[in-house]
Amino acid sequence: MMDRNAIGLIARAALGGGRGWTLLAAALALSGCAAPAGSAPAAAGPPPHGAEPGAVQTTARTRAVAAMTAPPESGSTSPALPPPAPDSELAELLKQGATMEEIAKFRDPVATSPVDALHALKTGNARFYGGQARRPELSANERRSQILSQTPFAVVLGCSDSRVPVEIVYDQSLGSIFTIRVAGSVVEPATAGSIEYAVEHLKSYIVVVMGHEGCGAVAGAMGSDEELRREPANVRFLLNLIRPAVEGLPSLRDREALMREAVIANVRLQVHRLNQNPVVVEAVKKGKIQVVGAYYEMSSGAVDFLEKDAELKLTDEEKERAANDVRQAALADARAATTAAVRARLRPPGPRAAEPKRGHPAGHPE
Secondary structure: OOOHHHHHHHHHHHOOOOOHHHHHHHHHHHHOOOOOOOOOOOOOOOOOOOOOOOOOOHHHHHHHHHHHHOOOOOOOOOOOOOOOOOOHHHHHHHHOOOOHHHHHOOOOOOOOOHHHHHHHHHHHHHHHHOOOOOOOOOOHHHHHHOOOOOOOOEEEEEOOOOOOOHHHHOOOOOOOEEEEEOHHHOOOHHHHHHHHHHHHHOOOOEEEEEEEOOOHHHHHHOOOHHHHHOOOHHHHHHHHHHHHHHOOOOOOOOHHHHHHHHHHHHHHHHHHHHOOOHHHHHHHHOOOOEEEEEEEOOOOOOEEEEOOHHHHOOOHHHHHHHHHHHHHHHHHHHHHHHHHHHHHHHOOOOOOOOOOOOOOOOOOOO
């Protein structure tokens, strides 16, 4: 597998900048060429006038290594990169004229299996709630290089709540998580299609349905029928997708405990719906992905994962209630739409506006 630093050098060199030649020289030097003993780093700069574009001089390599290991420039927030490790595979790729897209594919992945992906999310969240978050940020050139491709190791279906930023909660950088956010973390055609795209076309190994403490959408679904009817049609659509999960909750005096049970019940319901999706089912069967649930506790910053079948499985009664409630909600909306259309047709027409009088030629009074 190609060294991660080499990939960064090639990307940054191709994207230009004041140190573009220096970075390219460092990348080419990864073929294993050693600098002569005693050679000192020189000031970074362009190649000598008249030098061949592909010629890599020892002094250029020395300048490149010095540039990559030097402290950040004044005002820069990007940390210095460690010295690149020798890797003849990169030099061979360059000799063969590999494209940037081909080189980008050699970047070391965050995870290579569902187990790795889950571990990366857990350790990232542990850093976050433990106050040790790395806040991984990319330089301007690194951000530009992401236009080549994306390979998120995880897909997270989370809530739109502004207090639940997925990448921050899991302490991951740009391009690491394919994030889908909708109120209540519900599975419906748009969110399901986004997940199908990630499973089919991206190198993702895990799908997480994440609820959170104090979810307003779940609280809304726990309201009365009258309260639900007062909501706009699209809000009712979302709440009706959550409602089956909160109808059979145990009676609890503690409101916070009840809300936690409701949110976790909704996570289980949405995971159940995902596990009926043909694309997801096939990927799970092949061992390509794992589908799990999660509960984010805002007060602590910790995420609890629901991984085992016993934690995610719905009872037969819950499955039947979910199917019936969705059907009944669809019928209710259809009836409401039909009633509105009939009323519009039967409504008596309003008074017709009086037609303006026609004008008369000048000199000819009415």
